[in-house]
Amino acid sequence: MFHDTVLHDAGVIAGKDLRLEWRSRVTTNQIAPFALLVLILFAFALDPDRGILTRATAGLFWVAVLFSGLLALQRTFAIEAADGNRDGLRLSGLDPAGIFLGKAGAVALELLVLEIVLGAGVALMYGTIFRSWLLLVVTCLVATTGVAAAGSLYGVLAAGLRVRETLLPLLLLPILAPVLLGATRSFEAALAGVPSDGWPWVELLAAFAVIYVAFGVLAFGSLLEEA
Amino acid sequence: MEPVVHFRAAVSLLGRFPALAGVDLDVQRGSIALVHGPNGAGKTTLLRTCAGLVPVVDGEAVVLGHDLRQAADRRAVRRRVGLLSHATCLYDDLTVADNVRFWARACGATIAEADAAMSALGVDGRLADVSVAKLSAGQRRRTSIAAMIARRPELWLLDEPHAGLDAAARDVVDGLVRAAAAAGATVVIASHELDRATALATDVVRLAGGTVMPAPREEVTAGVS
Amino acid sequence: MIPEHTGSRATRIIGALTLAGFAAMLVLALVVSPPDQVQGDAARLIYLHVPVAIAMNIGFGLNAFGSAMWLWKKSRWCDTLAVAAAEIGLVFTALTLLTGMIWGRPTWGVYWTWDARLTSFSLLFLMYLGYLVVRQLPADPEVRNRRAAYVALLSFVDVPIVYFSVSWWRSLHQSATLSLNTTISGSMLFTLFVSIAVFIGCFAWLLLHRFRVAWLEDEVEAKGLDLAISERRAEALVGPRPVEAR
DSSP: OHHHHHHHHHHHHHHHHHHHHHHHOHIIIIIHHHHHHHHHHHHHHSOGGGTHHHHHHHHHHHHHHHHHHHHHHHHHHHHHHGGGHHHHHHHHTOOHHHHHHHHHHHHHHHHHHHHHHHHHHHHHHSOOOOOOHHHHHHHHHHHHHHHHHHHHHHHHHHHTSTTHHHHHHHHHHHHHHHHHHHHHHHHHHHHTTOGGGTHHHHHHHHHHHHHHHHHHHHHHHHHHTOO | OOOSEEEEEEEEEETTEEEEEEEEEEEOTTOEEEEEOSTTSSHHHHHHHHTTSSOEEEEEEEETTEETTSHHHHHHHHTTEEEEOSSOOOOTTSBHHHHHHHHHHHTTOOHHHHHHHHHHTTOOGGGGGSBGGGSOHHHHHHHHHHHHHHTOOSEEEEESTTTTOOHHHHHHHHHHHHHHHHTTOEEEEEOSOHHHHHHHOSEEEEEETTEEEOOOHHHHHHHHO | OOOSOSOOHHHHHHHHHHHHHHHHHHHIIIIISOOBTTTBGGGGGHHHHHHHHHHHHHHHHHHHHHHHHHHHHOOHHHHHHHHHHHHHHHHHHHHHHHHHHHHHHHHHSSSOOOOHHHHHHHHHHHHHHHHHHHHHSOOOHHHHHHHHHHHHHHHHHHHHHHHHHHHHHHHTTOOOOOOOOSOOOHHHHHHHHHHHHHHHHHHHHHHHHHHHHHHHHHHHHHHHHHHHHHHHHHHHHHOOOOGGGO
């Protein structure tokens, strides 16, 4: 019963966010091109001919995911901060755990789209050859869940503040350091063709995701309360 | 019978500022109370407090049987009220129909109720598929009212409900308010437009400095006519 | 009644003992204990580095404890403890990083290496810097305390994951970690224990004072409420004050 309402409410919120995204096309028309731009900037900053890009592909990929993910998070909580919508959510009677899962789920989906775009980007521009597909896909899913969950918690915390654009990266990026590390190592292992080195990192990423999803389900309601 | 809204010396803070500095107020079921007063008198905070959005730190405040000093009660009262605030609570990138249906579903109402509310406010048909960002201020306001009434609240909290509406839309809103009160809902209107709102109201309360001033109804009505 | 200062008999005793302890520690660390066989005089930095790192850990432990207790009991005492412990913990983190870097220069030849502890402490430093930023944003006390408490707990649950991931990451590449399990003589061990005790005393002294300052700040803010209510009610007679005056 409890789970039914939570999942129903998560569906209502995620459906609204994805419909809004579908109509405004901010992720596809602005954030995804920005992510590709970051890949090009890396090529300018590092010497593309000496193989540095090839060696650093995994790290650059995940740094680009984090930066563009920050934009997606800013956006998804900015729309809730505008025009009294936060009050609307508080008045709605939606379960806060459902709101959290809905927001985080929609963000995770947007991040996965960004990861596909970035994956195509590194394949084309850095000449990356993907292998160990299972490890790559599982790493993406688990790391994205962690980023979306932790990001939604800090997103709602910062959303009502005047300083949210600057505060969110300061709070979120140190927390996400283990995700960047784990996902990068796991990708390196996959690209090097030794997936067995990557799976322990996936476990670490999974622990992170579980902790922050649980935290969000428990704490989101009281973070939404601020007025 | 228990009043729907019962305040005794209620104090609410905005930050450290006592926006409500000891309010006494009783609103009976089925009545339409008009709260008026100068800018900064605390009208908006009074409505937000009734909606369970602002905690009561001192005094008594009971709305629909919920004690507003308790966090759990404040959460419970929110589902039962409809608040029309200055902000319209609409997502710019969604259409009128998407917005009204989303809020209706979020509040446990059906799509049919959402569509009925949209036609009551005249934002159905061709307007329903227009992005909210493209609406005029008045259309936006009507959409917001539609989203509010779709949830069929027991207590209507209307902050300047006539602001930005044309004469026809004002008549529609007045008709909805009277019908809701006749059907057993309770309405609290905050307004400084006395002439229109007084004709609607069954009780009139004057608010100033975060407190209720003694203002007999005859005096207010006399001043208007 | 608001006291004129934050001292008390207890803080004066702790303060005097800490001061005497510092003097004893200087003698022990610089004169009595021998230089390390491998690292020479640079090893004497562990008498600073290890105690401040321990005090740092106590600070963040108390911060997490105070934050969790505030969410549970909503008692002002817990929140005041959390913020006082975090501020002092942050100072000790900075000292830990600084002494670590000073030690790294003669030992590794560079101030900074991507040593597991140095790396995780720097992340910790940034996390708690964020905590204090959130704690200082203007908001009403309930909201501010809740926001800060959640930031503290969100950071605290991340600390083991950060430390684990960073040490795992570094162990794949190099094994040179700031390890102190070299053979340690009796007088060195004694000096280390003395300096740990002294720094814990110093931490306690700072914490008591900081706690009382924070407590008094809240007291002053709360005192204004009755006055604010009567001023607010007076607006009914003379009309509202200009908005800026609030």
